[in-house]
Amino acid sequence: MKSSLHKILPWLALAGLAQGADLTSSGDWIQTITAAHLSSGAGSDLQAQFESVSGVTTLTVANASGAWSLRARRSGGQGHPDVTVYVKRTSGGGGSGSISGGTAYMELTTSDAEIFSGSEARSGISLQFKLTGLSRKVSPATYLSSIIFTVQ
Amino acid sequence: MINKTKFLAVAILSAGILSLSQNAFAGNTAEQVVTYEVQAINELSVSAGTATLTVNSATAGSAPNVATDTTTSYAITTNETNRKITGALSANMPTGVVLSATLAAPTGATSGGKLALSTTAADLVTGVATLNESGKGISYELSATSAAGVVPSATKTVTLTITAG
Numbered sequence: 495m496k497s498s499l500h501k502i503l504p505w506l507a508l509a510g511l512a513q514g515a516d517l518t519s520s521g522d523w524i525q526t527i528t529a530a531h532l533s534s535g536a537g538s539d540l541q542a543q544f545e546s547v548s549g550v551t552t553l554t555v556a557n558a559s560g561a562w563s564l565r566a567r568r569s570g571g572q573g574h575p576d577v578t579v580y581v582k583r584t585s586g587g588g589g590s591g592s593i594s595g596g597t598a599y600m601e602l603t604t605s606d607a608e609i610f611s612g613s614e615a616r617s618g619i620s621l622q623f624k625l626t627g628l629s630r631k632v633s634p635a636t637y638l639s640s641i642i643f644t645v646q
Numbered sequence: 647m648i649n650k651t652k653f654l655a656v657a658i659l660s661a662g663i664l665s666l667s668q669n670a671f672a673g674n675t676a677e678q679v680v681t682y683e684v685q686a687i688n689e690l691s692v693s694a695g696t697a698t699l700t701v702n703s704a705t706a707g708s709a710p711n712v713a714t715d716t717t718t719s720y721a722i723t724t725n726e727t728n729r730k731i732t733g734a735l736s737a738n739m740p741t742g743v744v745l746s747a748t749l750a751a752p753t754g755a756t757s758g759g760k761l762a763l764s765t766t767a768a769d770l771v772t773g774v775a776t777l778n779e780s781g782k783g784i785s786y787e788l789s790a791t792s793a794a795g796v797v798p799s800a801t802k803t804v805t806l807t808i809t810a811g
Contacts, residue, residue, distance in 0.1 A: 519676035529687045529723075536689035537721025537780030544682070551678045569677075579680055623680055630725040630778050634686040644675045 515558030515615075517645040521551040523623050540628050548584040549620035555645050558591065561613045565606045565644045572638040576631065578602075579639050580624040583610050587618035599624055602641060687725045688808040692784065694718045699745075699788035713788040720806065721780035722752055729774040730811030732767035736803035739764070742794025745802060750783040760787065763804060772811050 523546040533541045555562060568579060583596035591614025600609050699713040722731070733747050744762050749770040751757040754777065761768040786804075790797065 514674045517674050517676045519678050522679045522681065524681045524683070527682060527684045529685075529689045532687070532689060532723055532778075535721070536691035536723050537778055538723060539778045540687075553676065574682075577682065625680070625682055628682070628684065630687065630723055630776055632684050632725065633776075634684050634725060636681060636683045639680045641678050641680060642675055643677070646674065 515562050515645045516556045517564075517643060518554045518556070519551060519643055521549075523550045525625060527628060539630050540632075542626065544625040544628065546623040548622045550623060551621040551641075552587070553619040553621065553643060554587070554617040555589075555591075555612065555619070556615050556617070558613070558615050558645070561611065563608045563611045563646050564596070564619075565608050565646065566602055567606045567642050568602045568604050569640040569642045570638065574627075574632050574635075574637045576629065577625055577627040577637065577639075579641070580626070581609060581641070582622055582624075583619060584622045585618070585620035586612075587616045587620065589616040590614045591616055593619065602639075606642075606644060684725065687723060688729065689723045690720060690731065690806055690808050692718055692720050692806065693781075697784075697786050699786060701743075701788055701790045704792075709792060710790050715786045716783060718784045718786075719781050720749065720784055721778075722774070722782065722808065723778040724774060724808055725776055727775040728811055729808050730769050731771040731774065732807050732809055733761070733763055733770045734767040734805050734807070735763045735765055736805070737765065739802070740794065740797050740800075742791040743797055744787075744789045745804075746787040746789070747804065748783075748785040748787075749806075752777050752779040752782055760785075763802075767807065767809075769811070770806070774808070774811065 525544050531541050532538045566581060579602045580599040581602055582599045586593040591612055593612035593616055596610025697715040697718050699715050701710045701713050704710040731749060739745050746760045746762050747770060748760045749757055751771050755771050755774045757771055758769050761770060
């Protein structure tokens with residue numbers, strides 16, 4: 495019996511480590527670009543950047559016991575190659591844990607990268623997005639960038 | 647006893663795997679979409695709203711001298727291709743009087759040269775594509791024949807339009 499428990503305990507420990515946090519999100523950002531966004535009317539190009547409102551997307555980390563890392567990446571190829579998407583954290587939300595980092599804009603690429611970290615449960619973490627690279631060279635169309643957030 | 651222990655081990659191991667599986671489905675990822683819609687932009691402006699031309703002189707034996715105004719210019723932004731700039735008058739000129747316009751072409755486009763204006767749109771610039779430029783010259787020219795006689799002062803509105811070309 496004792497020998498068997500020694501075999502079981504490592505598996506129990508593994509199961510405990512796998513108790514990953516849950517992540518939910520809310521809020522997409524839609525930016526419409528018109529002639530009103532020319533930097534100084536006819537003869538000028540589009541303004542250099544576009545920002546969402548603060549908190550356009552909120553994240554909630556639940557069921558977290560211990561430290562976690564919030565990572566993000568762009569997915570899908572429906573964005574324009576000239577356009578770069580940035581994200582930053584504008585509030586830490588609320589909850590029992592802590593949160594740090596991510597308050598400066600960070601470029602989202604197709605590779606996962608940490609944008610901030612924290613511990614325990616946090617709800618209502620506010621995010622803000624920014625677009626750069628839009629110009630009159632970007633043809634009229636609707637472009638999409640899916641943002642995948644992962645908590646680890 | 648040995649058989650019972652193995653059963654216990656299998657049961658606990660299964661519970662651990664089930665727990666792992668449930669966490670995976672609980673979701674440690676979330677997705678949001680950033681959408682940016684670029685609408686067609688075709689903006690054109692002129693540097694001044696008024697140009698004044700007066701025909702009031704002639705060389706004896708010749709038609710009245712042509713009046714020219716080159717004081718205005720235009721600025722243009724478009725994010726579309728295959729555009730052109732047309733010009734049209736609010737009302738036709740009197741008989742014997744001609745108002746013409748010449749627009750300098752922005753980069754990559756072609757000026758239509760000096761064209762008489764009327765209520766029918768004239769293609770002043772063609773081949774315009776995805777550009778933003780300012781200070782492109784506009785030249786107006788007013789000519790009149792002797793037969794037109796004395797024409798009272800009048801105002802005409804010239805409308806420049808970016809359209810599909």
